[in-house]
Amino acid sequence: MALSDKSQKSQGSKGPPDKPRTYTSLFHDNEVVTLYQHEKTNTRQIWRRAEHPHSLLFDLSRTAISDEQFRLALYESPLKDAAHGAIIHRSRKHTTAEVTFDDQETVDKLKHEPITMKDGTQLFGSLPIPEEWEVVKVNLTHIPLYNRTTLTQALIDALKPFGNILELGIYLEQHYFTGKGFVYLNTNPKNYTLSKTFHVQPQQLSHSIPVSRKD
Structure with a gap:
């Protein structure tokens, strides 16, 4: 059975047509x-080194979060008062946010605290590899x-x-x-x-x- 190329609208419906299920969406359903x-x-670990001491790493690769949205969410999170820097690293496949703190004791204390985005998505930090x-x-x-x-x-x-x-x-x-x-x-x-x-x-x-x- 072929997938429709056009949106389908239920009879009698005044709302917008349903979004079609395309071959592309099926292909990427992984x-x-x-x-x-x-x-x-609480989340998948990021297996990379940090560029700065006393850091937590956050994986943004599978999100549509902008740099600005991440920093604003960080400012409203439990990490707000202890964090003093945040930088975004981008490569061909990965986007990682690095948040820095004053000492390792603070990092260990806050590593289980999430950053919550406006849509409810929770981001947990990973410790960098040695x-x-x-x-x-x-x-x-x-x-x-x-x-x-x-x-x-x-x-x-x-x-x-x-x-x-x-x-x-x-x-x-x-x-x-x-x-x-x-x-x-x-x-x-x-x-x-x-x-x-x-x-x-x-x-x-x-x-x-x-x-x-x-x-």
């Missing part, structure tokens, strides 16, 4: 499911379609020889798992590289490997 995080938080960590993102493909419990343990067992697993997740496409996922690894947990295979330069942050079960 979501991320986190299977494991080394520390439980300077000595070497964090890489590895894209996983051809993952067996196990149930979530079996899948999580199987992936952890397969990946832990390469470093400390910081975050493990899968992608759902139109609500279904299609065998694609990702993992963030700290390949230098004790100031030495465990595997040259996963040791990459900072500008090369993403690799892909297939994951499949043995026959």
